[in-house]
Amino acid sequence: MSKFILNKILPLFFLAFILLCFNCDGRDSIKKNHTQVLEENNLIQEFSEQVTYIPETNLETVTDTLLSSGYKIHIKTYFNMDSSVLKTRHQDSLNLKSYYRNGLADVIISTDDNVLFSKTITKTFIRENLSKPIEGLKSFILKSIWIDENTALNGTVIAIQMEYCIPETQDCLTFKLSVKTSGEYQLKQL
Template sequence: MSKLRNIGLFLFIAAIVLTIFDGRMSSKNALDKSISEFNAKVELTNVTYIPEYYTERITDTILSNGYKVKIKTTTDMLSHIEVETNQDNTINKEIYRQHIVEIELQHEKTGTVRHILDQNMVSNSLDNLVLRAAYINEEASLFEEGIHLNLHFLNPNSKKENIFNMIIDNNGNYKITPQNART
């Protein structure tokens, strides 16, 4: 009987050992495998808009040389440049929205001049640049002929900022030249 009992005990222990080590994965391994299978099948996309919402900025400046300058910068919600990067089955899209800059110059002698700027006004070769802002160069405007503006552009791919000078003379004619490129 003792032999039969030993055989029964041996079979019982063998059954327990076989059920413990039957080749099934632990819950952690099963979760890791499930996540890796999901990531292999599904491609995630993150989209970031820059700026995220419509923006509008108005600057009024009166200079001592008789000019009154109004600059209105708005976000162009229809025109943008898209930069896409891939990382671990995730697509990251950065959508850089263009800006439109409206410039109104008033002078006591010459009257009112209006210009609307977008990236195409500067040069057709600037298709990969985003117009960010326009600012008055007050020092140059006070000591030189006409109104001097700094136009700020961003290259979304390289993140380099490009600055252009815009000079508007008393007749409303303008000239735009590159100033420099900086990071």
């Protein structure tokens, strides 16, 4: 029996092993480019797409201002990590996706004894408080928010200005939030 294994089966096994080794040398894929190999293995999407989030982590800025008229203005800006605006572009064979996070701003205007205004500024806040709706506001993100110094000095109205822009463009909208000493407020587009 052992002679039979040595004479008949072992050479066949050895021959099969050699054929297996020489047939898996990659000759069939050597003439293909990387894209074709990735497409055959259903991996093209993983290597042809680059995704970035701007910002990658949450950033927060707090500004506290005390006016000579006695008003305190607290503005805290941060990003909604669950909401973003997508911008896509193609470069060479790559599909570049940039997710720009939507900015939020908590604005509190107060005096020593009471709070006149306390709201979070979002695109929803702007849409709900403008007298005339703006088409396409969802493609804009909060770029900056600041105190209007000209109105802050008169003492009867505190004005906060906000700039919303479409990412990667110069297309921007500016809004002015005017808060009276009675707590009433008005929002308008400049």
